[in-house]
Amino acid sequence: MNGSPMVQPAVHGGAGIPLGGWHIDVLGPLEVRRAGQVVELPPRRRSLLAVLALRAGTMVTVDGLVDALWGEDPPPTAVRTLHAHIAKLAALLPGNGDERLIRRRDPGYLLDAETARVDRVRFEELITGGLRHVADGRFAESARMLSRALALWRGEALADCPVHGWALTEVDHLHEMRLQAHEGLLASRLVLGGLPESGTGEIERLVAQHPFRERLWELLIVALHLGGRTGDALNAYHRVRRGLVEELGLDPGEGLRQVEAGVLRGVTDPRELLRLPTGRTPAGTGPLTVPQQVTTLIGREAEITGIRELLRAARLVTLTGLGGIGKTSLAVAASRAAADDFADIAFVDLAPSDDEASIVAAIAEALGVHPRGGRLLDEIARRISCDRVLLVVDNCEHLVEACAPIVRELLGRCPHLRVLATSQQALRVPGEALKPVPELRVPPPALVRSGTDLVGHDAAVLFADRAGIGKLETLSTRDARAVATICARCHGLPLAIELAAARARMFTLPEMAHRLQDPFAVLTEGPRGARPQHRALRATVEWSYRLLTAEERRALRRFSVFNGAFTLEAAGAVHPETAPLEMLGRLVDKSLVKVVRTAAGTRYQLVATIRAFALDRSRAHPDEHARTRQDHARHHRRQAEEIERRLQGPQLDSQVVQIAERHEDVRAALTWLTENDPEGALRLAASLWRYHYLRGGYAEGRAWLSSALAARTPEVPSGTQAKALWALAKLAALECDYREADEHARRALELYTRDGDVTGVARSRALLGAIARELGHYDRALEYAHQSLAAAERGGDRWATGHALQLLGFVSWLSGDWDSAGRYSEQAMHCFRPIGDHERLAWCQIDLGAAAYYAGDLDTAARHLHRSLLMSFGIRFREGIAWAENLLALIDLRQGRRRQALRRLVTSLELHHELGDRWRLASVLDALAGALAGHDAPLAAELLGTAGWLRDGMGALVPACERAELAATRARIVDRIGAEAVERASALGRWQDVTALAERVRLGSAAR
Known part of the structure; x- marks a missing residue:
C-alpha cells in the first residue's frame, strides 16, 4: 500500500446509520466509510483510529494512546511514532476546520464525535433504552430496541485491530453489554409469547460460549419449561449446578434457585420466573442499608428537593463540600425522600476503606452480594444489572482515584443504577452532576x-x-x-x-x-x-488538610494570608511557585476554596474554617509566613498605586469597588508595611486618599496616613513624603480640621517646590485655596487658585488644570460672582471630559447648578444638579449626592415643594454628618431652619444654634451667597417667637446631636 486510502463501495451501510459523512464502525472488524464509500487504512493506523473511536468525543492522552497501542512494553520511540501515525492518519482522513476528524487537545487527541458517527454510540443508546423498557415492564418496546442494538454487530468488536491495556478493557465491556442485550431481548420475547425452537437453540449457543453466566441458564430453563420440555429444563438446572460446583466450587445463585423452584411449582408466568416487572415499577423492598436519622435535619428542604430532581436527570450526583457541612445527613435524607423512585437503596460508607478492593467489598456487602470466586465487581453488576437501585456512596474524598473507575464501570453496566456520592471533590466521571452543599444561613x-x-x-x-x-x-x-x-x-x-x-x-x-x-x-x-474527624472542629479540618499533597498544603498556607476574596493575580503574587489557575482549580475541586462572583470579576476565597487552620499552620513555618506577608503587602501596595492612576478616568467606580473588596487585605498590608517598610507604607496610604474621599472614609484614611508618617525614616524620598502630607491635608480639610490641613499642605508645598515638582506645587496650592474658601477668605482662595492654575498649565497637567479651574468656579459662586463661576466651571468641564473623571464632572455640574440657582435661573440650576446627582449615584460618590440633594432642596423650596425639600435636606444632613463635613452641615442646618421657620419656629431656632456652634468650632464664616437668606430666616423666626425665645432655643441647639435633630425634623414633617 502506498499510503493513500483505497476507497471501495460499501458492502452495507450499518443498521440504523444513514449514509453520508464519516462513519466508523467498531462492533466487528473496523470499518471506515465516508459518504457510503469504504476507506481502507494501513494496520497500525487502523488500530490508532479504533482506539480513538472507542472514546469518541473524549480526549485520550498521549500516554493513554501509547498504552492502548503497545501495552506494557512500548518501544523507546513510541511517542514519536505515535505522533507520526497521527499526522499520517489525519492526512488519510481529509477535513478542514470543523470537519476535521482528529483534533489535538492537550495533552492528547480526540476523535470529533460531531464529525463522525460511531456505531458504538448508537449501540449504547439503544441498549440503555431497551434495558430501561425491560425494567419498566414495556417488553414490546424493549424487544424492538434491543433487536436494533444487536443488529449493529458484525462479529467480534475490533477483531482485526490488536489493542492493549484500557482499550482491551473497553472491548471486553462492549462484549459484556452485547450479552446484556441478548439477555434482555430473550427475556422480553419470552414474556411476549415464548420463543420458537430456533430461539431456544440461540440460548443453547450462548450458554455454550458462556457456561458460567447464570442469567443465560435461567433463560434456557424458562424457555424449555414454557416450551413444554419441563424435564429438559430441570436437567439443564442440574447441568449448570454440577458445572458451578465442579469448576468453581460454588452453588447456584439465588436467581437460578428461584427459577428451579418456580418450575417445580408449575409456574408458567415468565415474569415471575425471571423476576421481571408486571408493567409498572415494583415497590421493591425499600431502603436496604440507609442509616436511620437520629436527629432532625434542619434547613435542607430545598436541597433535598433539588437532589431528587437531579437523580431523575443524571445517573451520578455528587454532593460536594467541606467536612462538617452535612453531606452525609443530606445524602441520607435525600435518598429516603427518593425511595419511591427505586426498588432498592443501598448505603456504603467508605470512611473505613483504604483501597479499591475494600471499596468493592463495601459495595457488595451493602447490596447483599457474596463472593463466588469470580471478580466481585462482576457479581455486583450482575446482581443489579436490570434493577432500579440507588447506591449512596459516602465519604469518597480520600479514595477518589480508586472510587471513580468503580462507579464508572457500574454505571456503564447497570443502565438503571443511580449513584448519589458525597465527597469533598468531584469524582470526574462522565455525566456527573455536582451539587455543592452550602453553609446554613447565618443571621447578621x-x-x-x-x-x-x-x-x-x-x-x-x-x-x-x-x-x-x-x-x-x-x-x-x-x-x-x-x-x-x-x-x-x-x-x-x-x-x-x-x-x-x-x-x-x-x-x-x-x-x-x-x-x-x-x-x-x-x-x-x-x-x-x-x-x-467529626468529634472536634480541628479534627474535621485536619482530615481535609491531610488529604492534600504537600504542594497543595503549601498553597493553602500561602493563600490564608488573604483576609477576604482575592484575584488570580494576587494568588500568583503570594505563591509564585505554581500556576495559580491550576492550583486554585485543585483547591476549588476539593471544596477548600470558594469561587466568588463580584461586580469587579471572579474572586477566590478560602472557606473560613480552613483559612483559620491554614493560617495557624502558616505561622508554624515562620520564614514562609514572613515571606508570604511581605509578598501580600507589596502586591497590595502595587495594586493600590495602579488603581489610583485609574481613579481619574472612566473606570472610576469599578476601581473603587476593587479597593473596597480588598479593604481588609489592604489594611493588613498597611500594618505590615508600617512595621517593616516605611516607604512602602507611605506609598500605600497616600495612594488610597481618593478612595477614602469617594467613599467618605475620611477618618480612617487620616489614621492610616498619620501612622505611616509617624513610622517614616529619613531614607524615605521627599516626593513620597510630600504626597502623603498632601493626602493627609486633603482628608483633614474634608473633616474641617483646617489648622492641621493648612499645616500639612504648606509642608507638602515646601517639599514639592524644593523637588521642582510642578504638578505637586499646583495641587498643594489648590488645596490651600480650598481651605481658605471654606474659612470664608475668598480673596486668598482665588489667589491660590490662580497660582495653582499657572503651575498646572506650566507642567502640562490637564487634570490639575481642571482642578484649579473648578476651584475658581466654586469660590466664585460662594462669594457671589455668578458669571465668573459659570465661565470657570465650563472651562473645568472641558478639561475633565476627555479624561472621563466623573467625580470632577459631578462637581462642575454642582458649581454650574449653584451659580444658576443664586442667579435666579431655577430651570438651568435643576438641570445641572439632576445631572450631578445621577453621576454621583453612578460612582457612589456620597459627598456629591449630599451636595446635589442640598441644592435641589433649595430649588424645591423656591417652587413650593416644601415636603420634598425637607426629605432632600434630611438626606443631605445625614450624609454630611456621616462624612464628618461640618462646614457644609452648618449650611444644610440653616436651610432646614428656613424651611421650618413658618411651621416650627422653636425647632428652626435650635437648628440655627447648632449651625452657629459648628462654625464657631471650625473658625468658619457663613458663605457670602447664603448670608441674605440666613438673615431672612432669622427674622421670620424672631417674628413668630420673639428674640429672647430665639436666643434660648439657639443656645439649646448648640448641645443637640445632629442625628437626633434629623429625626425630629423627619417626624415633624411626617406629622404635618
Missing part, C-alpha cells in the same frame, strides 16, 4: 435586635434545636445577638453549630459567643460514636 449579628430577627435563619434554628433553647422569638436582645454571633463564628457549618450547642449548656449565650473567638479551642468533644 449587627442587624439582630430581638429573637424575632433570628427566625428563618437555618443556622440559628439548628443551634436552638440542639441547645434546647426553645422558641427563638422569646430570647432577649442580648441573647439573640449572642446566638447570631455564635452562628457567625461557626461560619454556618452544621458540625460546628452542633458542637457549639453541646458546649452552650455550660455557659450563658454571651459567654459562649465570646469564647468562640477561638472556635478550635472550644468546639471539641463531639458525640461518642461519631467518626473521629
Whole structure:
C-alpha cells in the first residue's frame, strides 16, 4: 500500500446509520466509510483510529494512546511514532476546520464525535433504552430496541485491530453489554409469547460460549419449561449446578434457585420466573442499608428537593463540600425522600476503606452480594444489572482515584443504577452532576435586635434545636445577638453549630459567643460514636488538610494570608511557585476554596474554617509566613498605586469597588508595611486618599496616613513624603480640621517646590485655596487658585488644570460672582471630559447648578444638579449626592415643594454628618431652619444654634451667597417667637446631636 486510502463501495451501510459523512464502525472488524464509500487504512493506523473511536468525543492522552497501542512494553520511540501515525492518519482522513476528524487537545487527541458517527454510540443508546423498557415492564418496546442494538454487530468488536491495556478493557465491556442485550431481548420475547425452537437453540449457543453466566441458564430453563420440555429444563438446572460446583466450587445463585423452584411449582408466568416487572415499577423492598436519622435535619428542604430532581436527570450526583457541612445527613435524607423512585437503596460508607478492593467489598456487602470466586465487581453488576437501585456512596474524598473507575464501570453496566456520592471533590466521571452543599444561613449579628430577627435563619434554628433553647422569638436582645454571633463564628457549618450547642449548656449565650473567638479551642468533644474527624472542629479540618499533597498544603498556607476574596493575580503574587489557575482549580475541586462572583470579576476565597487552620499552620513555618506577608503587602501596595492612576478616568467606580473588596487585605498590608517598610507604607496610604474621599472614609484614611508618617525614616524620598502630607491635608480639610490641613499642605508645598515638582506645587496650592474658601477668605482662595492654575498649565497637567479651574468656579459662586463661576466651571468641564473623571464632572455640574440657582435661573440650576446627582449615584460618590440633594432642596423650596425639600435636606444632613463635613452641615442646618421657620419656629431656632456652634468650632464664616437668606430666616423666626425665645432655643441647639435633630425634623414633617 502506498499510503493513500483505497476507497471501495460499501458492502452495507450499518443498521440504523444513514449514509453520508464519516462513519466508523467498531462492533466487528473496523470499518471506515465516508459518504457510503469504504476507506481502507494501513494496520497500525487502523488500530490508532479504533482506539480513538472507542472514546469518541473524549480526549485520550498521549500516554493513554501509547498504552492502548503497545501495552506494557512500548518501544523507546513510541511517542514519536505515535505522533507520526497521527499526522499520517489525519492526512488519510481529509477535513478542514470543523470537519476535521482528529483534533489535538492537550495533552492528547480526540476523535470529533460531531464529525463522525460511531456505531458504538448508537449501540449504547439503544441498549440503555431497551434495558430501561425491560425494567419498566414495556417488553414490546424493549424487544424492538434491543433487536436494533444487536443488529449493529458484525462479529467480534475490533477483531482485526490488536489493542492493549484500557482499550482491551473497553472491548471486553462492549462484549459484556452485547450479552446484556441478548439477555434482555430473550427475556422480553419470552414474556411476549415464548420463543420458537430456533430461539431456544440461540440460548443453547450462548450458554455454550458462556457456561458460567447464570442469567443465560435461567433463560434456557424458562424457555424449555414454557416450551413444554419441563424435564429438559430441570436437567439443564442440574447441568449448570454440577458445572458451578465442579469448576468453581460454588452453588447456584439465588436467581437460578428461584427459577428451579418456580418450575417445580408449575409456574408458567415468565415474569415471575425471571423476576421481571408486571408493567409498572415494583415497590421493591425499600431502603436496604440507609442509616436511620437520629436527629432532625434542619434547613435542607430545598436541597433535598433539588437532589431528587437531579437523580431523575443524571445517573451520578455528587454532593460536594467541606467536612462538617452535612453531606452525609443530606445524602441520607435525600435518598429516603427518593425511595419511591427505586426498588432498592443501598448505603456504603467508605470512611473505613483504604483501597479499591475494600471499596468493592463495601459495595457488595451493602447490596447483599457474596463472593463466588469470580471478580466481585462482576457479581455486583450482575446482581443489579436490570434493577432500579440507588447506591449512596459516602465519604469518597480520600479514595477518589480508586472510587471513580468503580462507579464508572457500574454505571456503564447497570443502565438503571443511580449513584448519589458525597465527597469533598468531584469524582470526574462522565455525566456527573455536582451539587455543592452550602453553609446554613447565618443571621447578621449587627442587624439582630430581638429573637424575632433570628427566625428563618437555618443556622440559628439548628443551634436552638440542639441547645434546647426553645422558641427563638422569646430570647432577649442580648441573647439573640449572642446566638447570631455564635452562628457567625461557626461560619454556618452544621458540625460546628452542633458542637457549639453541646458546649452552650455550660455557659450563658454571651459567654459562649465570646469564647468562640477561638472556635478550635472550644468546639471539641463531639458525640461518642461519631467518626473521629467529626468529634472536634480541628479534627474535621485536619482530615481535609491531610488529604492534600504537600504542594497543595503549601498553597493553602500561602493563600490564608488573604483576609477576604482575592484575584488570580494576587494568588500568583503570594505563591509564585505554581500556576495559580491550576492550583486554585485543585483547591476549588476539593471544596477548600470558594469561587466568588463580584461586580469587579471572579474572586477566590478560602472557606473560613480552613483559612483559620491554614493560617495557624502558616505561622508554624515562620520564614514562609514572613515571606508570604511581605509578598501580600507589596502586591497590595502595587495594586493600590495602579488603581489610583485609574481613579481619574472612566473606570472610576469599578476601581473603587476593587479597593473596597480588598479593604481588609489592604489594611493588613498597611500594618505590615508600617512595621517593616516605611516607604512602602507611605506609598500605600497616600495612594488610597481618593478612595477614602469617594467613599467618605475620611477618618480612617487620616489614621492610616498619620501612622505611616509617624513610622517614616529619613531614607524615605521627599516626593513620597510630600504626597502623603498632601493626602493627609486633603482628608483633614474634608473633616474641617483646617489648622492641621493648612499645616500639612504648606509642608507638602515646601517639599514639592524644593523637588521642582510642578504638578505637586499646583495641587498643594489648590488645596490651600480650598481651605481658605471654606474659612470664608475668598480673596486668598482665588489667589491660590490662580497660582495653582499657572503651575498646572506650566507642567502640562490637564487634570490639575481642571482642578484649579473648578476651584475658581466654586469660590466664585460662594462669594457671589455668578458669571465668573459659570465661565470657570465650563472651562473645568472641558478639561475633565476627555479624561472621563466623573467625580470632577459631578462637581462642575454642582458649581454650574449653584451659580444658576443664586442667579435666579431655577430651570438651568435643576438641570445641572439632576445631572450631578445621577453621576454621583453612578460612582457612589456620597459627598456629591449630599451636595446635589442640598441644592435641589433649595430649588424645591423656591417652587413650593416644601415636603420634598425637607426629605432632600434630611438626606443631605445625614450624609454630611456621616462624612464628618461640618462646614457644609452648618449650611444644610440653616436651610432646614428656613424651611421650618413658618411651621416650627422653636425647632428652626435650635437648628440655627447648632449651625452657629459648628462654625464657631471650625473658625468658619457663613458663605457670602447664603448670608441674605440666613438673615431672612432669622427674622421670620424672631417674628413668630420673639428674640429672647430665639436666643434660648439657639443656645439649646448648640448641645443637640445632629442625628437626633434629623429625626425630629423627619417626624415633624411626617406629622404635618
